[in-house]
Amino acid sequence: MISEKLNNQITQIGPQTPAGEVLRRYWQPAALVDEMQGSASKLAVNLMGERLVLLRNDAGGFVLTQRVASPDEAPAHFPDPESIEIVDGGPVYPVVEKKGIFFAYMGPGEAPEFPNFDCFRAPDSHVFAFKGLWECNWLQALEVGIDPAHASFLHRFLQDEDPADSYGKQFRDKAANLDMPMTQVLREYPRPDIEVEETDFGLKITALRHMANDLTHVRVTNQIFPQAICIPMSREMIITQWHVPVDDQNCYWYTMFTSFSKPVDKDVMREQRLKEHRLPDYAPLKNRRNNYHYNPDEQNTLTYTGMGLDINVHDQWAVEGLGPIQDRTREHLGRGDAAIVRYRLMLRKAIKAVESKKEAALPMRGDVDVSRIVGPLSNDAIATTKDWEAASWQADMQRRSECPWDASV
Amino acid sequence: MSLGRLGLNRPLTSSVDVCRVRGRAFEDILDGYFPLEESIRQLMARQGFASAWITLLHAPVMNIKGLAPTDPVPFSLRKTYAGMIERMDVFARATGEGLQLDGVGRWFWLDPRDEAPRFAPTIRLGEPAFVRGIGVDRDHPETASGQPANTTACVRVPRGTAVASALSSAVHELGWTSGRAWGGYPLTSGIQPAHDAQEPHVLTGEEFTAGRLEGIVQAGEASDMHSYVLVDTSPDQAEKEALELARLL
Numbered sequence: 001m002i003s004e005k006l007n008n009q010i011t012q013i014g015p016q017t018p019a020g021e022v023l024r025r026y027w028q029p030a031a032l033v034d035e036m037q038g039s040a041s042k043l044a045v046n047l048m049g050e051r052l053v054l055l056r057n058d059a060g061g062f063v064l065t066q067r068v069a070s071p072d073e074a075p076a077h078f079p080d081p082e083s084i085e086i087v088d089g090g091p092v093y094p095v096v097e098k099k100g101i102f103f104a105y106m107g108p109g110e111a112p113e114f115p116n117f118d119c120f121r122a123p124d125s126h127v128f129a130f131k132g133l134w135e136c137n138w139l140q141a142l143e144v145g146i147d148p149a150h151a152s153f154l155h156r157f158l159q160d161e162d163p164a165d166s167y168g169k170q171f172r173d174k175a176a177n178l179d180m181p182m183t184q185v186l187r188e189y190p191r192p193d194i195e196v197e198e199t200d201f202g203l204k205i206t207a208l209r210h211m212a213n214d215l216t217h218v219r220v221t222n223q224i225f226p227q228a229i230c231i232p233m234s235r236e237m238i239i240t241q242w243h244v245p246v247d248d249q250n251c252y253w254y255t256m257f258t259s260f261s262k263p264v265d266k267d268v269m270r271e272q273r274l275k276e277h278r279l280p281d282y283a284p285l286k287n288r289r290n291n292y293h294y295n296p297d298e299q300n301t302l303t304y305t306g307m308g309l310d311i312n313v314h315d316q317w318a319v320e321g322l323g324p325i326q327d328r329t330r331e332h333l334g335r336g337d338a339a340i341v342r343y344r345l346m347l348r349k350a351i352k353a354v355e356s357k358k359e360a361a362l363p364m365r366g367d368v369d370v371s372r373i374v375g376p377l378s379n380d381a382i383a384t385t386k387d388w389e390a391a392s393w394q395a396d397m398q399r400r401s402e403c404p405w406d407a408s409v
Numbered sequence: 410m411s412l413g414r415l416g417l418n419r420p421l422t423s424s425v426d427v428c429r430v431r432g433r434a435f436e437d438i439l440d441g442y443f444p445l446e447e448s449i450r451q452l453m454a455r456q457g458f459a460s461a462w463i464t465l466l467h468a469p470v471m472n473i474k475g476l477a478p479t480d481p482v483p484f485s486l487r488k489t490y491a492g493m494i495e496r497m498d499v500f501a502r503a504t505g506e507g508l509q510l511d512g513v514g515r516w517f518w519l520d521p522r523d524e525a526p527r528f529a530p531t532i533r534l535g536e537p538a539f540v541r542g543i544g545v546d547r548d549h550p551e552t553a554s555g556q557p558a559n560t561t562a563c564v565r566v567p568r569g570t571a572v573a574s575a576l577s578s579a580v581h582e583l584g585w586t587s588g589r590a591w592g593g594y595p596l597t598s599g600i601q602p603a604h605d606a607q608e609p610h611v612l613t614g615e616e617f618t619a620g621r622l623e624g625i626v627q628a629g630e631a632s633d634m635h636s637y638v639l640v641d642t643s644p645d646q647a648e649k650e651a652l653e654l655a656r657l658l
Contacts, residue, residue: 001442001482002469002535003491005519198657329486333536335438341537348467352495 007328010347011137013245014049018351019139023048023226024107025354025362027114029242029254030054030064030095031102032131034270035280042081048106049247053084054095062097064104066090075250076133076281099256100129112365115201115373117230119240119256123405125263130273131254133283134316137325138227138251141243144319145229146339148207148221152190154318155311156304157183182380185209185217192219196338200373201225201364202346205339208388216385218392222376223343225363226350230378235399236261238378249324252282253312260403276310284316292317374409425566426634427579432458432545432561434640434654439465441537442482446530449501450508458544460502462591462638464614464658468494469535470516472523478531491535492518497528498591498613499600511596513603513611528600541658543591543640560641560651564590565634572610576637577620585643587618589658592637610635614658616642 013020030045031054043054044067051069054062066087069077093104094111098120105111114120119127134141144150160181189209197204202225209217222230228242241255257264277284286292292307299306305314333340346363353361360366364373379399383391400407435456439448453461471490473482497514510530518524543561562583566575572593580588593610594601603611617639640655 001471001486003471003486003519006469006491006493006535327485330484331536332482333441335440335537337537338438338539341438342539344536345467345539352467 001331002328004327004329007325009351010344011139011325012248013138014248018355019347020048021107021354022347022350022362023245025112025359025365026107026226027096027103027105027111029101029131029244029252030104032129032254033097033100033102034129036062036102040081042084044078044081044084045104046076046246047104048245050106052093052104053086054102055086062095062102064093064095064106075246076252076283078280099124099127101254101256109359113370115364115370117201117224117240117373118238118260118375118407119230119258121374121406122258126259126405128257128264128266128269129255130257130270131252131282132273132277132312132316133246133281134251134253134320135249135288135324136251136320136322137248138243138245140319140322140326141251141253141315142223142227142229143340143343144315145231145241145243146203146205146221146223146343147337148192148194148205148219148339149190149336150318152186152192153304154314156187156190157309158187158302158304160184161309185211189217194336194338196342198342198346199376200368201376202228203339203342204376206392210385211382214385215382216388218381218383218388220377220379220392220396222378223339224376225346230376232379233257235380237264260399260407276312284313286310286313287316288320377409424570425564425575425579427582428563429583430545430561430563430638431548432543432638434541434543434560434651434658435461436539436541436654436657439463439534439538439540441534444478444531444533445470446501446508446510447478448534449499449510452540453501453503453508453544453547456544457547459547460500461542461544463499463501463540463542465494465497465499465514465538465540468497468538470494470532471535472518472529472532482533486535489520490523492516492523494528496603496613497600500592500594500596509596510600511594511598512600513594513613514600515603526602527598528602530600541654543638543658545638560646560648560655562588562639564637564639566593566610566637568610568633568635572612572635573617574620576612576617576639579639580617581619581621583639583641585619585641586645587616587642588639589614589616589642589655590637590639593635596636612637 009018013023028047030047031043036043041056045052045054045064051067052064053067054064057063068085068087093106095102095104160183189211192207192209195206203223205221207219211217224230228240230238230240233239237257237259239255239257241253244252244254246252257269292313295306305317307313307317350362353359364370377396379396381392381395437452439452470492471486473490495515497512499510499512501508501510514528516528564579566572576590590612591614593612642655646652
């Protein structure tokens with residue numbers, strides 16, 4: 001229950017807004033490399049409340065600058081590249097390409113270095129990037145991803161799929177070394193103990209599901225400041241996902257799927273996701289206007305939401321259902337929302353630091369050597385209850401030691 | 410503050426009272442929506458503390474006029490009732506009547522008409538708040554002679570003594586190389602606004618290294634003493650987890 005004014009402080013992202021100024025101190029995903037195909041020299045980008053265009057410059061690099069836009073154009077409007085007009089004298093933001101995503105820096109001063117996260121370290125063959133549009137504020141989109149309990153309800157599957165058919169799908173693999181599908185673990189142990197620890201990059205979030213026979217399922221996920229998460233997808237892959245504001249009421253999720261062992265089958269991954277999205281704006285085909293294809297029969301027999309097997313749709317429904325900007329004057333968090341509470345504290349501290357011109361106090365800014373920030377560890381493991389911490393570490397180390405690229409931490 | 414009621418008044422020096430106590434640095438989440446004093450009471454019960462220093466940072470608050478402390482919060486919040494604690498250092502201790510909260514802090518209300526000279530303990534947090542602090546255990550608060558060293562201590566310094574010197578001396582006497590201190594604010598007077606020019610004896614986590622107290626200082630009556638809690642930040646202490654937490658406070 002915070003007032004509308006305090007809610008605006010942490011949700012609004014336009015220029016000169018408190019949260020917007022924090023987000024502008026970090027590299028922001030601006031477009032997929034897939035979107036700038038062939039000889040195209042311009043691509044409309046709608047980012048952080050600004051109407052922009054990605055331009056290929058003479059040196060073969062890219063910059064982001066302002067484009068002429070009509071006040072009534074749609075939030076994720078993608079005009080024909082040939083029709084894009086550039087605003088003379090507008091700001092020019094630096095752009096770099098990383099593993100299938102163009103990142104832009106829209107803040108003052110020198111752009112920070114990129115941390116050495118797995119998604120940036122892995123070879124191109126082992127990373128696949130995609131994005132999707134959600135019609136809601138970026139903060140509620142982020143906060144669902146740092147709530148480890150939601151998966152046991154929102155993503156509850158009443159039947160388990162053969163893990164052999166799980167490639168490229170979240171929560172469909174076996175749980176660690178146990179012959180039990182993740183869907184069963186989430187379903188049968190819905191109330192995890194949640195531990196949250198502040199790190200160099202944000203938060204490490206550990207969910208402990210205490211099972212029968214003195215076993216504990218450990219799921220380690222991460223919040224990467226300011227608005228990304230890093231979570232396990234399967235034993236082979238992790239997901240690094242940014243929730244990037246288009247404006248105050250719309251955002252894109254940008255995901256890097258990073259594989260530790262085999263190269264990512266990008267064709268399969270792209271095909272799976274293009275079936276669920278339309279181009280060029282990457283809007284999901286299931287959405288509020290078609291009630292997310294809600295099917296009560298499916299809800300009775302197969303899924304908690306009745307909205308299909310793609311968990312992205314479940315999350316989309318949950319966060320869009322809160323409205324364009326979640327009304328937090330009506331919100332009641334509990335201590336189980338530990339990661340959300342810790343995240344908001346970090347965000348408010350960062351807002352204060354920027355306002356006080358103490359930007360060195362921001363995570364991954366100042367004198368910190370961010371190139372030394374690796375990982376983050378992100379996995380599922382099952383161990384005897386007293387050994388869960390060591391077992392979680394060991395499971396990640398084993399995966400990294402068997403990895404063909406340098407994933408050492 | 411009646412340190413004697415907690416068994417903390419065993420003097421180890423002639424001028425500055427230093428008592429090891431069974432306590433620890435801690436992290437926890439204060440519940441939102443209840444009166445602050447109730448959320449802190451529940452935290453202390455959960456942690457097994459008789460008293461605690463607690464630091465709140467960037468915590469939204471609401472002051473709903475006409476709402477009895479035992480009433481549930483309404484479904485939604487009107488903007489005029491909202492505010493924000495920027496930082497607050499609170500000393501909480503159980504009394505016969507309930508819980509006494511004293512301390513200093515910086516906070517603001519969106520509507521200036523809500524301003525008051527003290528932060529009322531019935532004000533509610535607008536959402537749960539992550540907090541860190543130092544707690545003194547409810548059972549056996551004072552360590553007996555011969556027991557292993559602990560990582561916390563209570564210190565009383567006579568008014569008029571140079572506080573920095575006295576606390577450096579206390580750190581030395583405890584056998585630590587460094588420690589951080591909280592306290593020195595008037596007790597039984599509630600939570601007061603911190604001022605830009607904070608009185609030098611009011612401490613909110615300042616660090617002191619071991620040193621010797623020069624000169625003779627007359628010990629005063631309990632009412633003439635400033636009280637502090639010290640937490641060990643010596644790099645060579647045995648309890649590494651406690652050290653890590655103490656540094657985060």
